[in-house]
Amino acid sequence: MTNLTCVVIGGGISGLITATVLQRAGIKVTVLDKGRGIGGRLATRRLEYGESCIGIFDYGAQYFSIKQPQLQVWVDDWLQQGVIKEWCRGFDEVDGKPRYCGVNGIRSIAKYLAQNLNVHTNTKVIKLNYQDGWQVLTEDGQFTADILVMTPPVPQSLTLLDDSQITLSTETRENLEAITYHSCIAILALLEQPCKIPAPGGMSLETEPLVWLASNDQKGISPNGYAVTLHATPNFSKTYWSKGDEEIAQMLLDSAAKWLDSPVIKYQVHRWRYSLPATFHSQPYLALSELPLVMAGDAFVAPKIEGAVLSGLAAAEYIISQQ
Ligand SMILES: Cc1cc2nc3c(=O)[nH]c(=O)nc-3n(C[C@H](O)[C@H](O)[C@H](O)COP(=O)(O)OP(=O)(O)OC[C@H]3O[C@@H](n4cnc5c(N)ncnc54)[C@H](O)[C@@H]3O)c2cc1C
Structure with a gap:
């Protein structure tokens, strides 16, 4: 157990994975998300008509598959806990590779991860300040932390850093500005x-x-x-x-x-607005040398759930390796 504290901005899959791994390592983690529900682009919603007609929609990510073996342990747990199920093994063509979906919608994965974490939804971070630690200002409160992890889509993270007058090196800024997204x-x-x-x-x-x-x-x-x-x-x-x-x-x-x-x-x-990254960072996360700040998300690996998970894992492993 350490006395370290960490605020993770963003309760999408990358932020939740980072938070889970850090918490297991004994770091006290708080996850802040501006959304009404958790999950970010893992989004499921109901539309009702009358009393008996209830449509449930995955309207962001639809399903996922995995290529990297380090994700298998997470997938096995989600399968075992009844959070996900195999949807199919291909759409136009069957290729034998499982495509997984949430049993009650894709957001179930985020809800499952969040249940063991200290998560605040409806909590938009509006300003950051670093002075002997982070002060993370939200619309109606403040959190403090030793380490900050940012997982929003990169243009939103850049805006937040600018609004906070936190300057990045020219090279870092250029690298981050080069990341673009499709809508x-x-x-x-x-x-x-x-x-x-x-x-x-x-x-x-x-x-x-x-x-x-x-x-x-x-x-x-x-x-x-x-x-x-x-x-x-x-x-x-x-x-x-x-x-x-x-x-x-x-x-x-x-x-x-x-x-x-x-x-x-x-x-x-x-x-x-930020659906799938169209261009990517060259590393699975970005750690600033001048501040205890790490950025992660799908734009650091690949435009899919697996990419976001891998980035979240890499960011957490980096933070743990620095302690
Ligand atoms: C339409 C669509 C279809 C897709 N289809 C698939 C698919 O079929 N398969 C697949 O694998 N992937 C798919 N994806 C991609 C997948 O959803 C993403 O790669 C993954 O969910 C990204 O996770 P993330 O944690 O990096 O980012 P996000 O899920 O975007 O999480 C970032 C979080 O940061 C929060 N945030 C932002 N700013 C602030 C702030 N100032 N304060 C607090 N919180 C903040 C947001 O609310 C959000 O919850 C799809 C995405 C979309 C949009």
Whole structure:
């Protein structure tokens, strides 16, 4: 047990993994997230119509697979605890590689990790100060820590550092500014009838304006509502970002009509400004030499859950190695 304290900004998968590993090493960790729920881009939401029609939608990350063996121990635990399940072994083609999804939606993974951590949601960090330790100012309070881990999408972390007048070396700043993200507009559509997306219920598309369609009921997370998630391409999302919800939904639902093949009872539009990183940092985390500050997240490894987990693990291992 050490007396060290750490604040992790961001309760997405990378922040939660870092926090879990640090806590196991005896560091006192606090996770702060601005979202109403935990999970960041591991996002699941309900849409209801009447009393009995309840659609449950994964509207950010849809599923994950793993290539790196160090993730197996986490996946085994999540499987054993009933947090995740195997969705399928491929969509257009079966390749034998398990694709995992949350048993009750992808956010379940974040909820499971958060249950053993000191997590504050609805807590937006607005300013940082370092003087004999970190003072982390939120919209309605302050936290202190010896070490700070930042896991928001990199442009948001840079804004926070700028607002706090924390200057980075020119090289670090240039490296971080080079990290860019695609945006993605998602539609959550509650249908009257089952859709025509073929089993197992997920489809990648290669033509504009849609990149992905998924049936959450076929996936098994929406037993009481026919719930389809649509993801628009980066190009469509950028072009139509500021248009009204109705106009966007009309275009995307029309494009998916053949696969939906049902009247839409209700829909929601969600805009992911930072969806998938398009360019990456060259290392799995960034540690500042001048301050006890480490940055992590998918943009430091790869644009997927596995990348975010690997970055979170690497950041935690680095911090532990410095003690
Ligand atoms: C539409 C979409 C589809 C995707 N599909 C897949 C998929 O099928 N498979 C896959 O593997 N991956 C997929 N991904 C990518 C995957 O979701 C991400 O790689 C991963 O979830 C990133 O985790 P993270 O912890 O790095 O970041 P995030 O999940 O973005 O977490 C960052 C957190 O920081 C918080 N935050 C930001 N600023 C502040 C602040 N000032 N104060 C407090 N908190 C703050 C945010 O609220 C957020 O919770 C998809 C992503 C999107 C958006």
